[in-house]
Structures are given as structure tokens and as C-alpha cells.
Amino acid sequence: MSKIITLSNHKGGVGKTTSTINIGAALNQQGKRVLLIDLDPQANLTQSLRLAVGDPAATIYGALRGMAPLQPLEIVSGFEVIPSTLDLSGAEIELSSEAGREFILKELLDPLRSRYDCVLIDCPPSLGLLTLNALAACDQVLIPLQAEYLATQGLAKLLEVIEKIQKRLNKSLVIGGIFITQYDGRKVLNRNVVETVAAHFAPYLLATKIRDNVALAESPATGLDIFRYSPKSNGAEDYTALAQELLSKW
Secondary structure (H helix, E strand, C coil): CCEEEEECCCCCCCCHHHHHHHHHHHHHHCCCCEEEEECCCCCHHHHHCCCCCCCHHHCHHHHHCCCCCCCCEEEECCEEEECCCHHHHHHHHHCCCCCCHHHHHHHHHCCCHHHCCEEEEECCCCCCHHHHHHHHHCCEEEEEEECCHHHHHCHHHHHHHHHHHHHHCCCCCEEEEEEEEEECCCCHHHHHHHHHHHHHHCCCEEEEEEECCHHHHHHHHHCCCHHHHCCCCHHHHHHHHHHHHHHHHC
16 A cells, blocks of 8 residues: 655755655655645745746645646656646635645545655644645654754654644654664764754664765756765665665555
């Protein structure tokens, strides 16, 4: 059975987009059929893969507004993306009066999910209507967490919001895990952050850490995931390990 996974953290810069792309690519490397959804109005995932989208109707925005069905674009065989557009920035206001507005994405995804082993949703750095749609539609939420002090401050609040969504919108939602990004084991601060998270959120903390790696920062400029850009890099190694850890839990 396919899984729908939301990557969420209301702090920006923690690696949501990088992780969505490269977890998806790693799962595809493992032979899985993967769909990525760019649900962020900044459209960074779309830009990182150099997807040219001329018609807003052919994006997640167009689908949410009822202008067209979801239209995945193929990156490589078994690895597809539904792109975003800056027009999505107005969606929260435009959809605010819709009945059942938190479940629009779920209704769009239900007919598609059997085509994929995994659907990964890249959320905006907020807890607004778009993120609520993602959490209402998914089976699990993954939380990327930068190994910095400020990145940990909103974690308890995010878990509190997820608990409310579990009660009110999606009773089957589970926390798939918290994973550390941009990690440098030589830095005392990074090690201390990991120890703090392990002490307070041990049941959710995944073993795999995504090391700070220049290839991960360079790959969006080429429009490639880490496996096509630098398959022998630490970034490729770490996302392979993370995908394997997730598969073992599923």
C-alpha cells in the first residue's frame, strides 16, 4: 500500500525541500514509484528541479482551485513531480470560504495514490491552510530539524499542532520521525542539539543524520537531485541511509 508523507517544519531553512527531493530520489533508487508535491508558494522544489511551468492550471495551485486535475511531470522513470507556482501564495485566502477546505488535497490525491509507492509533500514554512491540507491528506509526517539551537525552539509547538490535527482532522496520522539536517559532528553545538532532541523526543528521533555537504547546496543550481549530481557524495550516502531507515520502519 502506498504511503503519503508530509515534510513539515514551520521554521525555514531546515532542509525541507532538499530532503523532499532527495528522499524521493533515494526511494526511486530503491525501485519505488515516487511522486513529489511542491506545496510551497516559494516553489523552491519546482525551481530546484528546473521545471518549466507556463500554465498555472498545470500546477498544484490549479488543482487546488479546481482548474485542472493533478498533472505530474516525469523527472526520470518512476519519479514524478507536481510543480508549484507563486500564484499559490493567494490560495489560503482564495480557499478560505470553501466547505471542507482542509481536505481539498486529500480528495485530489485519493484517486492517484495507488499509482505510487510513496507520495512526498513539501510544505511551506508555516502552519497555515496549505500545511493543514498536507497533514490532513498524509499518513505520516517527517520533521527535518537543523542542528542549531533556534531550530529546536518551535519543535514542541509543531508536535502540539500535529496532536490537534490527529484529533480533529486525521486520526490515522502518525509522526514518522524527526531527522537532523546540516549536521557537523565536529561542532559542539550540533552535538548538543542532537543530545537535547534525543533527551526530549527520543521516540521520534531517527538514527540517520544528514551531514552538512556542499554537494547538496550545489545540486539545485543544476536542476538535479543529489544522486544524479554527485552520487558518491556524503549527501547521497546520507539520504540513501535515511530512505533505507524509513523503509525498514514502514
